[in-house]
Amino acid sequence: MARTLILSDLHLGLPEVPCGRPARTPDSLAPLLNNCDHLVLNGDIADVHNVHRRENGMALLDQLLGMIGRAGILLTRVNGNHDFDASQKNFVDLYGGVVFVTHGHAFGASMLPWTPAHRVVRETLRAARARNDKTLEGDLAAAGEAAMAQWSEARSHNEPTALISIGLNPWRVARVLAWWRTFPREAARYAERFRPEAQIVVCGHSHRAGIWSIASAQSAAPKRVLNTGGFTFPSSPHAVVIDDDARELLVQMRAIRARRGRYELAAESPVSCWRIQRPAASSR
Numbered sequence: 001m002a003r004t005l006i007l008s009d010l011h012l013g014l015p016e017v018p019c020g021r022p023a024r025t026p027d028s029l030a031p032l033l034n035n036c037d038h039l040v041l042n043g044d045i046a047d048v049h050n051v052h053r054r055e056n057g058m059a060l061l062d063q064l065l066g067m068i069g070r071a072g073i074l075l076t077r078v079n080g081n082h083d084f085d086a087s088q089k090n091f092v093d094l095y096g097g098v099v100f101v102t103h104g105h106a107f108g109a110s111m112l113p114w115t116p117a118h119r120v121v122r123e124t125l126r127a128a129r130a131r132n133d134k135t136l137e138g139d140l141a142a143a144g145e146a147a148m149a150q151w152s153e154a155r156s157h158n159e160p161t162a163l164i165s166i167g168l169n170p171w172r173v174a175r176v177l178a179w180w181r182t183f184p185r186e187a188a189r190y191a192e193r194f195r196p197e198a199q200i201v202v203c204g205h206s207h208r209a210g211i212w213s214i215a216s217a218q219s220a221a222p223k224r225v226l227n228t229g230g231f232t233f234p235s236s237p238h239a240v241v242i243d244d245d246a247r248e249l250l251v252q253m254r255a256i257r258a259r260r261g262r263y264e265l266a267a268e269s270p271v272s273c274w275r276i277q278r279p280a281a282s283s284r
């Protein structure tokens with residue numbers, strides 16, 4: 001049996017908020033990698049485009065990648081909007097397309113509705129979408145271009161932590177809450193458009209962990225949206241764990257808890273565990 005683990009939104013380089021959680025370091029994250037054969041880092045792993053966070057973020061990322069390599073774990077990196085790199089993957093289809101994994105910044109018309117860079121990002125996304133072909137690859141390339149527009153805005157580099165900047169501004173709180181309500185539906189719609197065969201959509205980006213089952217217009221089976229949340233306060237980090245054997249996939253959403261200064265998977269829960277018949281001839 002092989003295990004795939006999917007994590008997102010570590011935001012390495014973003015200063016720690018004194019909230020009692022362990023600092024996000026390779027050492028504190030190491031227990032998550034126990035028994036893992038394939039790790040998917042699903043975007044916003046390090047804040048490499050923010051001028052104030054880049055140096056620390058890159059150093060921590062290098063250490064994390066070194067640890068993953070030494071452990072012999074197969075690694076798949078997927079771009080987020082904080083670590084977009086045109087030469088890297090923007091999505092991954094697992095198990096013959098049953099599981100679709102992407103960060104989530106491309107799901108809607110606006111990837112950051114609460115930020116000062118909101119307008120420029122939205123307008124760049126609209127223009128880039130008009131220029132790119134109507135494929136998943138084209139759409140995610142447009143989203144990458146729009147993500148980078150945030151970092152051409154000087155204000156984006158001087159934002160305090162998300163918690164402070166959002167918490168002090170009621171308008172922003174309202175924008176985030178409204179966006180959180182629509183995000184899972186947008187995720188399901190996006191998958192229906194580009195990956196209709198996917199049963200499970202794994203994303204992050206919104207920093208709101210959760211499980212949503214959303215009816216599909218095209219098939220009898222709903223799309224299950226699993227959002228792995230984020231590691232920065234106040235979001236709650238989660239992992240998607242997929243164990244596969246010859247006949248079936250066991251997909252679980254697991255909370256991540258802090259214990260003795262390190263992060264580890266919380267206990268299994270039967271309500272966030274699904275068995276899926278393994279597609280014939282699929283590979284991980």
Ligand SMILES: [Mn+2]
Pocket residue numbers: 043044080081082103105204205206
């Ligand atoms: Mn993001």
